[in-house]
Amino acid sequence: xxxxxxxxxxxxxxxxxxxxxxxxxxxxxxxxxxxxxxxxxxxxxxxxxxxxxxxxxxxxxxxxxxxxxxxxxxxxxxxxxxxxxxxxxxxxxxxxxxxxxxxxxxxxxxxxxxxxxxxxxxxxxxxxxxxxxxxxxxxxxxxxxxxxxxxxxxxxxxxxxxxxxxxxxxxxxxxxxxxxxxxxxxxxxxxxxxxxxxxxxxxxxxxxxxxxxxxxxxxxxxxxxxxxxxxxxxxxxxxxxxxxxxxxxxxxxxxxxxxxxxxxxxxxxxxxxxxxxxxxxxxxxxxxxxxxxxxxxxxxxxxxxxxxxxxxxxxxxxxxxxxxxxxxxxxxxxxxxxxxxxxxxxxxxxxxxxxxxxxxxxxxxxxxxxxxxxxxxxxxxxxxxxxxxxxxxxxxxxxxxxxxxxxxxxxxxxxxxxxxxxxxxxxxxxxxxxxxxxxxxxxxxxxxxxxxxxxxxxxxxxxxxxxxxxxxxxxxxxxxxxxxxxxxxxxxx
Amino acid sequence: xxxxxxxxxxxxxxxxxxxxxxxxxxxxxxxxxxxxxxxxxxxxxxxxxxxxxxxxxxxxxxxxxxxxxxxxxxxxxxxxxxxxxxxxxxxxxxxxxxxxxxxxxxxxxxxxxxxxxxxxxxxxxxxxxxxxxxxxxxxxxxxxxxxxxxxxxxxxxxxxxxxxxxxxxxxxxxxxxxxxxxxxxxxxxxxxxxxxxxxxxxxxxxxxxxxxxxxxxxxxxxxxxxxxxxxxxxxxxxxxxxxxxxxxxxxxxxxxxxxxxxxxxxxxxxxxxxxxxxxxxxxxxxxxxxxxxxxxxxxxxxxxxxxxxxxxxxxxxxxxxxxxxxxxxxxxxxxxxxxxxxxxxxxxxxxxxxxxxxxxxxxxxxxxxxxxxxxxxxxxxxxxxxxxxxxxxxxxxxxxxxxxxxxxxxxxxxxxxxxxxxxxxxxxxxxxxxxxxxxxxxxxxxxxxxxxxxxxxxxxxxxxxxxxxxxxxxxxxxxxxxxxxxxxxxxxx
Numbered sequence: 004x005x006x007x008x009x010x011x012x013x014x015x016x017x018x019x020x021x022x023x024x025x026x027x028x029x030x031x032x033x034x035x036x037x038x039x040x041x042x043x044x045x046x047x048x049x050x051x052x053x054x055x056x057x058x059x060x061x062x063x064x065x066x067x068x069x070x071x072x073x074x075x076x077x078x079x080x081x082x083x084x085x086x087x088x089x090x091x092x093x094x095x096x097x098x099x100x101x102x103x104x105x106x107x108x109x110x111x112x113x114x115x116x117x118x119x120x121x122x123x124x125x126x127x128x129x130x131x132x133x134x135x136x137x138x139x140x141x142x143x144x145x146x147x148x149x150x151x152x153x154x155x156x157x158x159x160x161x162x163x164x165x166x167x168x169x170x171x172x173x174x175x176x177x178x179x180x181x182x183x184x185x186x187x188x189x190x191x192x193x194x195x196x197x198x199x200x201x202x203x204x205x206x207x208x209x210x211x212x213x214x215x216x217x218x219x220x221x222x223x224x225x226x227x228x229x230x231x232x233x234x235x236x237x238x239x240x241x242x243x244x245x246x247x248x249x250x251x252x253x254x255x256x257x258x259x260x261x262x263x264x265x266x267x268x269x270x271x272x273x274x275x276x277x278x279x280x281x282x283x284x285x286x287x288x289x290x291x292x293x294x295x296x297x298x299x300x301x302x303x304x305x306x307x308x309x310x311x312x313x314x315x316x317x318x319x320x321x322x323x324x325x326x327x328x329x330x331x332x333x334x335x336x337x338x339x340x341x342x343x344x345x346x347x348x349x350x351x352x353x354x355x356x357x358x359x360x361x362x363x364x365x366x367x368x369x370x371x372x373x374x375x376x377x378x379x380x381x382x383x384x385x386x387x388x389x390x391x392x393x394x395x396x397x398x399x400x401x402x403x404x405x406x407x408x409x410x411x412x413x414x415x416x417x418x419x420x421x422x423x424x425x426x427x428x429x430x431x432x433x434x435x436x437x438x439x440x441x442x443x444x445x446x447x448x449x450x451x452x453x454x455x456x457x458x459x460x461x462x463x464x465x466x467x468x469x470x471x472x473x474x475x476x477x478x479x480x481x482x483x484x485x486x487x488x489x490x491x492x493x494x495x496x
Numbered sequence: 497x498x499x500x501x502x503x504x505x506x507x508x509x510x511x512x513x514x515x516x517x518x519x520x521x522x523x524x525x526x527x528x529x530x531x532x533x534x535x536x537x538x539x540x541x542x543x544x545x546x547x548x549x550x551x552x553x554x555x556x557x558x559x560x561x562x563x564x565x566x567x568x569x570x571x572x573x574x575x576x577x578x579x580x581x582x583x584x585x586x587x588x589x590x591x592x593x594x595x596x597x598x599x600x601x602x603x604x605x606x607x608x609x610x611x612x613x614x615x616x617x618x619x620x621x622x623x624x625x626x627x628x629x630x631x632x633x634x635x636x637x638x639x640x641x642x643x644x645x646x647x648x649x650x651x652x653x654x655x656x657x658x659x660x661x662x663x664x665x666x667x668x669x670x671x672x673x674x675x676x677x678x679x680x681x682x683x684x685x686x687x688x689x690x691x692x693x694x695x696x697x698x699x700x701x702x703x704x705x706x707x708x709x710x711x712x713x714x715x716x717x718x719x720x721x722x723x724x725x726x727x728x729x730x731x732x733x734x735x736x737x738x739x740x741x742x743x744x745x746x747x748x749x750x751x752x753x754x755x756x757x758x759x760x761x762x763x764x765x766x767x768x769x770x771x772x773x774x775x776x777x778x779x780x781x782x783x784x785x786x787x788x789x790x791x792x793x794x795x796x797x798x799x800x801x802x803x804x805x806x807x808x809x810x811x812x813x814x815x816x817x818x819x820x821x822x823x824x825x826x827x828x829x830x831x832x833x834x835x836x837x838x839x840x841x842x843x844x845x846x847x848x849x850x851x852x853x854x855x856x857x858x859x860x861x862x863x864x865x866x867x868x869x870x871x872x873x874x875x876x877x878x879x880x881x882x883x884x885x886x887x888x889x890x891x892x893x894x895x896x897x898x899x900x901x902x903x904x905x906x907x908x909x910x911x912x913x914x915x916x917x918x919x920x921x922x923x924x925x926x927x928x929x930x931x932x933x934x935x936x937x938x939x940x941x942x943x944x945x946x947x948x949x950x951x952x953x954x955x956x957x958x959x960x961x962x963x964x965x966x967x968x969x970x971x972x973x974x975x976x977x978x979x980x981x982x983x984x985x986x987x988x989x
Contacts, residue, residue, distance in 0.1 A: 022545045025538065026519060029526060037530070041719035041736030045518065045774075049734070052515045056549075226534035241542070243534030281538075 006078055012069045013090060018282040020060045025241040027053040032238040032246055036230045051109065058105070061097035070094065085285035085467040092165065093284070100148045108141050112412045119410035126400035128381050135409060136377045139370050142414050146371070156368045159415035163291040164422060166469040169368065172418055175425065176361050178484040183358050184391060186491060190342035190354070199257040199338055202326035206251045212322050213249060213263035216315065220301060221454045222247070222267050223274055235262040237298075239273030239288075242281040246270075256323065257338075264306040268298035271454065275462025290470040291416070293461065295423020296430060303353055303424075304431040304490070305453070307339040310445035340494040344392050346401035353424070354491050358391045360421040363406070367414050426474060428487035430461070433478040499571055505562045506583060511775040513553045518734040520546040525731040525739055529723045544602065551598070554590035563587065575778050578960040582777040585658065593641045601634050605905045612903035619893035621874050628902060629870045632863050635907050639864070649861045652908035656784040657915060659962040662861065665911055668918065669854050671977040676851050677884060679984060683835035683847070692750040692831055695819035699744045705815050706742060706756035709808065713794060714947045715740070715760050716767055728755040730791075732766030732781075735774040739763075749816065750831075754795055761794035762787060764947065768955025783963040784909070786954065788916020789923060796846055796917075797924040797983070798946070800832040803938035833987040837885050839894035846917070847984050851884045853914040856899070860907050919967060921980035923954070926971040 030050050038046060060066070073087045115134035122131035146158035154169045161167075214229055232248040239245045247270045249262035272294060280286040288294045305311055312332055320327045342352050348359040366383060369375035375383055384403040385396040396402040408416055434456045435441055444452055460477035474482050523543050531539060553559070566580045608627035615624035639651035647662045654660075707722055725741040732738045740763045742755035765787060773779040781787045798804055805825055813820045835845050841852040859876060862868035868876055877896040878889040889895040901909055927949045928934055937945055953970035967975050 019545065022538075022542050026523065026542050026546070029522065030519065033522060033526065037721065039717065039719050039721055039737055041716070042734055043736070045515075045734040045736060048511075049515050049519050052512065053519070223534075224532065226532050228530065228532055241535055241538040243536070243538060244532055 006073070006076060009069055009073050010078065010083060013066075013073065013086065014283060016060065016063070016066050016069070017086075017090065017284055020057060021282040023053060023057045023060065025244075027057065028238055028240040032240060035232045035234075035236065036246075036248060047113065054105075054109075058097055058102065061094050066090070066094055067098075082280070082283070082285050082467050085465075086283050089284040089287075089466055096149060096162070099150070100145060104141065104144055104148065108138075108145070108412055111137050111141060112410065115410045116407065119404070119407065123400055123404040126398040126404065128399045128404060131404065131410070132377060135380070138409065138412055139377055139414075142412060143371060143373075154368065154372060156371050156415060159371070160418065161415075163416055163419050164470065165290055165466075166471055167290070167292070167418075167422070172364065175482070175484055176364060176418075176421070179357060179421075179488070180361055180391070182484075182488050183354065183361075183491075186354050187342055187344060187358065188393065190344075196337060196341045198341075198343070199255040200327060200330050200335070201254055202323075204253055204256040204323055204326060206253060208322045209251050209256045209259045212256065212315075212319055213260055215318065216260065217247070217263055217267040217270070219448050220264070220267050220271065220305075220450050222270050226274060227270055229263065235266050237266040237269035237273065239270070239276075242276075242278040245273040256319070261302055261306060265298040265302040268301035269294060271301070271457070272297040272462055275458045276465055277463055280465075285467045286465045289461075289464065289466050289468065289473055290422075291419035292422030292426055293470045293473060295419055296426030297457065297461065299423050300427040300431055300457075304427055305445065305450070307336070307353075308442070308445060309336050310442040312336055313446045314448040344394060346388075346394070346396060347405055353494065355392070357421045357424060357487075360417050362387050362391055363408075363417040364421075366403075367409070367417065371414060422470075422482070425482055425484060425487050426470070428490045429474060429478050429480075429482065430457070431490070432486045433460075499566070499569060502562055502566050503571065503576060506559075506566065506579065507776060509553065509556070509559050509562070510579075510583065510777055513550060514775040516546060516550045516553065518737075520550065521731055521733045525733060528725045528727075528729065529739075529741060540606065547598075547602075551590055551595065554587050559583070559587055560591075575773075575776070575960050578778040578958075579776050582780075582959055586777070589642060589655070592643070593638060597634065597637055597641065601631075601638070601905055604630050604634060605903065608903045609900065612897070612900065616893055616897040619891040619897065621892045621897060624897065624903070625870060628873070631902065631905055632870055632907075635905060636864060636866075647861065647865060649864050649908060652864070653911065654908075656909055656912050657963065658783055658959075659964055660783070660785070660911075660915070665857065668975070668977055669857060669911075669914070672850060672914075672981070673854055673884070675977075675981050676847065676854075676984075679847050680835055680837060680851065681886065683837075689830060689834045691834075691836070692748040693820060693823050693828070694747055695816075697746055697749040697816055697819060699746060701815045702744050702749045702752045705749065705808075705812055706752060708811065709753065710740070710756055710760040710763070712941050713757070713760050713764065713798075713943050715763050719767060720763060722756065728759050730759040730762035730766065732763070732769075735769075735771040738766040749812065754799060757799040758791045758795040761791035764794070764950070765790040765955055768951045769958055770956055773958075778960045779958045782954075782957065782959045782961065782966055783915075784912035785915030785919055786963045786966060788912055789919030790950065790954065792916050792920040793924055793950075797920055798938065798943070800829070800846075801935070801938060802829050803935040805829055806939045807941040837887060839881075839887070839889060840898055846987065848885070850914045850917060850980075853910050855880050855884055856901075856910040857914075859896075860902070860910065864907060915963075915975070918975055918977060918980050919963070921983045922967060922971050922973075922975060923950070924983070925979045926953075 027050060030046060030053065034043075034046050034050075070087060070091050074091070077084055077087065111134065115131070115138060118134050119131050122128065142159060143155060146155035149158040149161070151158040157168045160169070160172075210229070214224070217229060218224060226243045227245040227247065230246065230248045231250060233250065235247075235249045237245070237247045247263070247266035249259045249266060251259045272288060276286050276288075309332065312335055316327075316330070316332055316335060320330075340352065342354045344355055345351055348356065351359055362384070365387065366375065366380065369383070370377060370380065380403050381399050388394065388396050388402065408414075434453055438452050438456060441453060444450065461473060464473055468476065471482060474480075520543060523539065523546065527536075527539050527543075563580060563584050567584070570577055570580065604627065608624070608631060611627050612624050615621065635652060636648060639648035642651040642654070644651040650661045653662070653665075703722070707717070710722060711717065719736045720738040720740065723739065723741045724743060726743065728740075728742045730738070730740045740756070740759035742752045742759060744752045765781060769779050769781075802825065805828055809820075809823070809825055809828060813823075833845065835847045837848055838844055841849065844852055855877070858880060859868065859873065862876070863870060863873065873896050874892050881887065881889050881895065901907075927946055931945050931949060934946060937943065954966060957966055961969065964975060967973075
């Protein structure tokens, strides 16, 4: 076959894989947003079947042969080259990890999650321990099957953040740790300041405000929607179909609002991938870290600025009436940054959040290489928490049992949250440098210049470059901890 | 293989087919209820891929071999025997109809639908004619591929109503035609009577009332949901997951309400199929006619009775406040039956509805056997309409262009609507005979005795018997036009 028809063959195969993946995506979205409870067990079987179909498409010898030939005489076009590399990465992972291990992991994690939920509710680590041990054992097997250099953690991290490894993470997190603990220690946990306006905020009005904000940032509702779910998320199901969710509480509107801003950031990335190429391997998010950078950028670097609220506070006041009468711009923005040490990651502010991630990264690395036996996790968690936050963890519910990630097999996922924060700050600094005064844009509810910059530098690039290369091309330097530290210090000032 | 493991093999294969079908079902539901407009073209490709996967599972030689062996020494259990028969029916259809024809039909119908919509809007049959001709040609090829006796129409009808054929339909419809035209001629099209209370009926209140009614009838919301769509429908997606829809207009609540009752009837049938067997071939609706009988029974035979409204009118009054102040029980129920000749099928009352079906059945049979060239359809339609209704069709928008069915390739579908009405009346007569006074149940909002009767006689039987055998076992006689005519005459009285 000539190169052209080999590429056609690759694209034809990938189209089928992408169609199956988008169908699996809809099953997942529906499960969290629409599905009635009694549909659960059938849905698990549907999802498992789809996963199996995707795996068998990836494992087909024909795909490997096509990739062999394409690698032997690579095309000139960089997007096609990136597609070949990404297809090989996926195919190689699919071939290396035995089906039996995939199924065993799915089975154990599915059993582990209700056990974890119960253990957390009772703050009883011993209930969860045997499952955690099994999961760690299986994740070690997965790492061994995939193969690794340096540290087994690298094999797992690579699935979420291709090109990143422990050596780079250790360096970044070492740079961050002391400045962050210093920032937190300097803060006086401004407990007098409320975290948000408290009152009665109608859910319908919250929804309208969220939609208005998503639309203003550039989210296209003819190619997307906003729904409600227990945990907010974004699902870029298919070209022309990107769905975001948030959750509402009637006592305050900021949780749902920042949920929308965060997920809109993810959604803008998905909607910014070139639609015509969506079935090609290169045409997807570069990494979870880059994905998170887009959500954090809009949520924190835009949505918590004074100029942003100069535009949105009057709109919020118009929607919620008297509930916001006493809230000046100063009072509201004063709520949005105050560092506040907390035991729980998902309640953390921008500054302390990264310490929560550093803690989890260090522990999961040790769990995976065996230097920390799972039985000693609570003790190790509490010890390290005290070192980072200067606070004594009262129980495992507020400690090592708080997150669902490990129960779901998500080892190697946590660092992408802080990578997202770092990329976001670095992108934003570069954008401000290039675009000049963004504040007057925000004050007028105009976000198009910033979005265009991100479209060009990040969204349209897809996975045709690594996360690090995207960062370098967009900002002129490799990922560094300095822009985020600068951003956090400015908040305090 | 022993019989036992052959059955296991059949069940394993059918489980996969059912999982794929339920996934295709979710794609379809989502397309009509949730999907943003820009997702349309990708969704079509997803649906086509799923259809292809289902077809290739049905066409696998292994399935045929298993069925060969099971047919050679059939199991004793009647449900297993029915499963073998149904699996063979599906497999045989899949093998007989060439893939090329399936794809061509899908392609032409997908092109034809926007053309039909445009032609209807302009009342211009000539626009639609070339597509109609192509579709008729392809449906003839389909009938030839499947094979038939008596009339090519039988090959198409069999997909919707297994066991039914033109000879039986002709006999039933001949019995119906004269009494129905007489009933309609006797009616004075009581134009003075409004079709519904007109006012301002809040959508949220309509939704609450619909949910209350569905719940009262027995629809389980932990295993189902109620949504909004342009055309109301029911999708029994999976065990534990049955979804119904309706549509709302704020000027009146009866359209959404009867939409809910109708779809709840379908939904109760789906929820009444034994959950544990849902992946076995026998465990599905016996036919579209039986399915429609369940919707019509709850909508018309229950939902339009005086006793039903003795319970629901006070609830509706409480929900809608002053808008129903002037509506007594007599006045409201007076609206629900008045025969009213109309050009449009979906606006028809219980009596004239069946004349609309007889018209379409006669025409599509002639289109299919070639005795009516497509170009002469408008003339033939208008002629027959005048014969049945005594009214002159003003234009094709009010005539042969009004329904989407033919543009979608649905030849053979229309008769199942009237079969549903006939089965519904016959079931209801038998239930009333066996259960005694149902009116006092309805007056108290109690529907459990009727539902239990339907569960036992219809729902739990699935497709283990033919529609005709279910009818005979439940009512003591073959399907007849008499119970429906009796019901319609009682309405007039």
